[in-house]
Amino acid sequence: MSLAHPKFRAAAIQAAPVFLDLNASIDKAVALIAEAASKGADLVAFGEAWLPGYPWFIWLDSPAWGMQFIQRYHxxxxxxxxxxxxxxxxxxxxxxxxxxxxxxxxxxxxLYLGQWIIGADGRTIARRRKLKPTHVERTVYGEGDGTDLTVWATPLGRVGALCCWEHLQPLSKYAMYAQDEQVHIAGWPSFSLYRGAANALGPEVNVSASRIYAVEGQCFVIAPCSVVSSEMIDTLCGDDPTKRQLLQQGGGFTSIFGPDGTLLHDPLPEREEGIVYAEIDLGLISLAKAAADPAGHYSRPDVTRLVLNRTPGSRVIFTQESQFDATLSSSPESIDQSKANDSSEDIKVQV
Known part of the structure; x- marks a missing residue:
């Protein structure tokens, strides 16, 4: 007997937001969601920091210069x-x-670099944050925690997501592979920064990172990549020729890969806005994993293993009234005993 494997149509957005305008960008996002659905898509994904746009100003000049955009960005x-x-x-x-x-x-x-997964019923499936902002992103964003390396069971399969250079973090990737990820969302901003001067930031390297993720994890990778618009260039660069050289228009290299690394659609030109689509058949995953499953039969857990700390990164932990507080009016002997109890509980929490 052959089991039926989920099949669906995926869509990935290649477009610029209305930079630094949340409501106008949401208007555009809603229209793109409607368009993707009208073309039969069951899933649609947007790039990193699509709302309200990636903060390119942090790469163009000093932090002092970039502060002119910070309040608006917040x-x-x-x-x-x-x-x-x-x-x-x-x-x-x-x-x-x-x-x-x-x-x-x-x-x-x-602020945090977030990815919000919303089900077809409008309910939240997951809210995750980029575990470690990259380089100068740390001047704007805080960090996620171990709960953000999670794969979620959905009607479309086991879905996970990472942002940008999280796809260069071998241990983070392995944590996702080991959770039997089937559909991965790889969110990217745009590959238009420092063109010709920093190969690691360019399309060749980063599109390859998405493709390698598909091959390593034997999963489908939906990799939306935003576009830098001429309006964004005008806002950020003005008439400064140096800034216009550092950040160029375009940079959209949206891709959807199969679990063997196959590109599943015709690519869009990098300056063109649009949506790419691909047919997803989860049954193909078992064929890919038959050859190599790094978190399964192709692993050597007796030699190398990963420890994943899923403790939430809560800034404040609220506890109930302690026994010590409740016994302040009691005898000295009771108070001493309650202190001992509190101390032992604190140790358990730390462990």
Whole structure:
């Protein structure tokens, strides 16, 4: 007897947001979600920090110069459970499509590079953060924690996501492979920075990183890649020829790969906005894994193993009223005993 394997159509966005304008960018995102759904897609994915756009200003000049954009960037970053976030969730529900949104997440006074996975019913499947912002990104964003290296069971298969150069982190990738990931969202900003001067930031290296992830993990990789628009260049570079050389228009190299590394669609020109589509057949994964499964039969756990710490990175841990507080009015003997109890509990928490 042959089992039926899930099959669906995936879509990956290659487009620029309305830079530093959250509401206008959400308008554009909702229209793109509707378009993808109208073409039969069951999943649509956006690039890294698509809302409200990747902060290219951190790569173009000093931190002091870049501060002119910081307040606006904070004001236009997405807050979960806000009316703006609800618009995206409702679009997913209205069009019955899973949405993976890359965005600058604002919580309190801090920003994080977020990926929000929303089910076709409009409910949240996952909210993850980039584990370690790359290089100068650390001047803008905070860090995620071990819970962000998770693969989630969904109606479309086991889905996971990483951002940008998280795809150059071997241990993080292995943590995902080991959770039997089937569909991976690789969010990228644009490959238009320092063209001709920094090969590691260019399309050849980073598209290859997405393709290698597919081959190593024997999974489908949906890799949306945003575009730098002429409007973004005008906002960030003005008439400065040096900045215009550092950041160029285009850089869109959106790709969808099969579990053997095959590109599953015709590519779009790097300056062209649009959506790429691919047919996903999860049954092909077993064929790829028959040859090499690095987290399964092709591994040597007796030689090398990975330890994944899934402890949430909570800044504050709220506890119930301690026994010590409840016995302040008791005898000295009771107070001494309660201190001992509190100390032992603290040790257990630390362990």
């Amino acid at each position: 004001d236009n970053s997405l807050i979960y459970d806000s009316p703006e976030a609800e618009r995206i969730a409702q679009a997913a529900k209205k069009h019955s499509i899973m949405v993976v949104m890359g965005h600058s997440e604002k919580q309190g006074g801090s």
